[in-house]
Amino acid sequence: MNEPGGPRPVYEAGTEWLRGDGDAADVVMSSRARLARNLAGFPFVSRATREQRQRVLDLCRSRLLAGGFGGPGAQVMWVDLAESPTIERTLLVERHLMSQQHSRGKQSSGSGGAEEPRGLAVALPDERLSVMVNEEDHLRLQCIRSGLALEAVWAEIDALDDSLEQGLEYAYSPRWGYLTGCPTNVGSGARFSVMLHLPALRMIGNIEKVKRAAADMSLAVRGFYGEGSDAAGDFYQISNQTTLGKPEQVLLDNLQREILPKVIEYERMARKTLIDKRRLQLEDQVCRAVGLLGAARLLTTEESMQLLSQLRLGVVTGIISDVEPKVVNQLMLLAQPAHLQRVIGREMDQEHRRAARAELIRSRLSRDGNGRVPKG
Amino acid sequence: MKCDQCEQEATVHEVTIKSGKKVEKHLCEACAKKQGIAVQAGMPIQELLNKYVLAQAGTTPAKAAACPSCSLAYTEFRQHGLLGCPDCYKAFEGLLGPLLERAHEGATHHVGKSPRRAGRGGEAGAESITGGPKERAERLSILQKQLDQAVRAEQYEKAAKLRDEIRREAESAPPPAAKARRRKEPEA
Numbered sequence: 305m306n307e308p309g310g311p312r313p314v315y316e317a318g319t320e321w322l323r324g325d326g327d328a329a330d331v332v333m334s335s336r337a338r339l340a341r342n343l344a345g346f347p348f349v350s351r352a353t354r355e356q357r358q359r360v361l362d363l364c365r366s367r368l369l370a371g372g373f374g375g376p377g378a379q380v381m382w383v384d385l386a387e388s389p390t391i392e393r394t395l396l397v398e399r400h401l402m403s404q405q406h407s408r409g410k411q412s413s414g415s416g417g418a419e420e421p422r423g424l425a426v427a428l429p430d431e432r433l434s435v436m437v438n439e440e441d442h443l444r445l446q447c448i449r450s451g452l453a454l455e456a457v458w459a460e461i462d463a464l465d466d467s468l469e470q471g472l473e474y475a476y477s478p479r480w481g482y483l484t485g486c487p488t489n490v491g492s493g494a495r496f497s498v499m500l501h502l503p504a505l506r507m508i509g510n511i512e513k514v515k516r517a518a519a520d521m522s523l524a525v526r527g528f529y530g531e532g533s534d535a536a537g538d539f540y541q542i543s544n545q546t547t548l549g550k551p552e553q554v555l556l557d558n559l560q561r562e563i564l565p566k567v568i569e570y571e572r573m574a575r576k577t578l579i580d581k582r583r584l585q586l587e588d589q590v591c592r593a594v595g596l597l598g599a600a601r602l603l604t605t606e607e608s609m610q611l612l613s614q615l616r617l618g619v620v621t622g623i624i625s626d627v628e629p630k631v632v633n634q635l636m637l638l639a640q641p642a643h644l645q646r647v648i649g650r651e652m653d654q655e656h657r658r659a660a661r662a663e664l665i666r667s668r669l670s671r672d673g674n675g676r677v678p679k680g
Numbered sequence: 681m682k683c684d685q686c687e688q689e690a691t692v693h694e695v696t697i698k699s700g701k702k703v704e705k706h707l708c709e710a711c712a713k714k715q716g717i718a719v720q721a722g723m724p725i726q727e728l729l730n731k732y733v734l735a736q737a738g739t740t741p742a743k744a745a746a747c748p749s750c751s752l753a754y755t756e757f758r759q760h761g762l763l764g765c766p767d768c769y770k771a772f773e774g775l776l777g778p779l780l781e782r783a784h785e786g787a788t789h790h791v792g793k794s795p796r797r798a799g800r801g802g803e804a805g806a807e808s809i810t811g812g813p814k815e816r817a818e819r820l821s822i823l824q825k826q827l828d829q830a831v832r833a834e835q836y837e838k839a840a841k842l843r844d845e846i847r848r849e850a851e852s853a854p855p856p857a858a859k860a861r862r863r864k865e866p867e868a
């Protein structure tokens with residue numbers, strides 16, 4: 305983005321996790337794996353001087369660009385965040401390619417700021433693989449895919465990790481494993497997570513059950529934008545909390561085989577209960593949401609997310625048949641402030657955004673809008 | 681399930697081992713907060729530090745006040761929850777050990793992936809990274825315990841993964857031609 309001629313993401317297409325397909329895609333939006341790594345011979349990011357951070361950034365950038373990643377045909381986009389305007393950075397956060405913290409350049413200790421040397425590498429066109437440089441750790445590798453695909457994201461990120469290591473020396477200890485800035489990530493440095501859509505469980509009032517089951521297995525439940533965000537639109541992210549003392553495959557297995565099948569089953573049962581016993585209430589709720597989306601003149605991000613969540617419930621239960629899951633996913637992204645401004649093509653204040661958001665969603669979902677499957 | 685303290689539904693469950701005895705607590709959020717138990721899953725390191733390390737302060741020896749490599753003081757770590765450099769793990773090992781055990785469900789040792797350099801440059805190179813025979817034996821025993829547990833719980837897929845891991849760990853042992861067998865493909 306700082307190089308006008310370089311590869312750029314296509315904001316409305318291509319992104320793997322937006323496709324809305326894959327295993328258990330009626331409940332699981334996306335699966336993600338993340339690895340935290342640090343270079344040997346340097347202080348961790350929060351303790352490094354600006355010169356040291358710059359040196360780490362240079363080393364990692366050249367390794368990332370020289371090795372390339374993302375498979376045949378993929379292009380690596382490098383974003384120098386210290387040079388990027390706020391809206392560009394926000395866009396990347398909204399696309400789940402990096403954290404808020406990385407966008408701000410601030411450490412959790414409060415040091416740092418927008419000018420800190422840090423970057424992001426993304427494999428285009430599908431943005432499945434990305435690497436944050438100088439966030440809380442020197443390297444944070446991420447792989448994200450549509451649907452339930454933890455084995456696949458692990459295989460990919462494991463391979464990327466191997467290839468990066470051919471040119472970088474990691475900080476590692478026989479006892480503690482991969483060393484990280486925060487000791488909660490030490491060991492494998494691996495975090496596996498899934499984004500779940502649980503509207504029926506919420507309607508039936510059983511979300512607490514899920515949270516409890518997750519907590520019992522030391523898994524964390526978070527909202528659409530990770531730590532600290534609430535579950536806007538009934539989206540919940542579940543991830544492992546411990547990283548030390550279990551092989552990566554076992555961390556993955558705990559999530560994939562012990563908790564997820566139960567949660568997916570609960571949600572599907574809840575949907576079935578709604579359809580069998582409370583069909584009219586369900587239809588009413590979905591159709592009201594569709595009505596509002598098609599008629600509202602002002603929409604906040606939060607309200608859009610809630611309404612789109614209802615629409616998605618309508619789509620996966622078959623109440624709404626002419627909208628594809630993919631379209632709902634895209635609208636959820638386009639409803640976010642930076643994406644909205646990008647699509648409209650200009651910066652707007654909050655008031656204008658609410659109007660533009662309502663208009664965009666309304667037109668996409670109108671009878672001849674490109675969000676509807678043509679009848680035939 | 682009802683809260684131990686009142687009539688509310690219990691949503692916070694804590695199991696602790698106190699002098700070999702399992703103590704279970706089932707509380708509603710309000711009562712849990714009163715008792716100073718973190719409500720969210722996975723306690724942030726900050727709270728762990730405050731609750732655990734500070735509680736231990738009386739018994740903690742006052743050594744290792746700062747990391748020799750990056751000069752981070754242990755008190756600074758306590759403030760922000762972030763370590764300064766890889767050597768901090770060594771410098772504060774005695775203090776971090778119990779803390780990490782708490783944060784990672786009793787884990788004392790990393791098992792799983794290790795740098796591929798481990799397979800490179802022969803025995804000496806590998807040992808300097810993944811540790812000697814003692815470290816390996818420790819890892820094998822941890823994995824074996826997890827395997828036994830998985831088998832007992834009839835989690836066969838997990839057991840299979842653990843067997844693979846044990847095989848990889850055993851194969852990484854030094855003897856004669858310790859070439860890059862730790863990882864699948866050869867070095868480019």
Ligand SMILES: [Zn+2]
Pocket residue numbers: 683684685686687688707708709710711712
């Ligand atoms: Zn209570």
Ligand SMILES: [Zn+2]
Pocket residue numbers: 747748749750751752763764765766767768769771
């Ligand atoms: Zn240090």
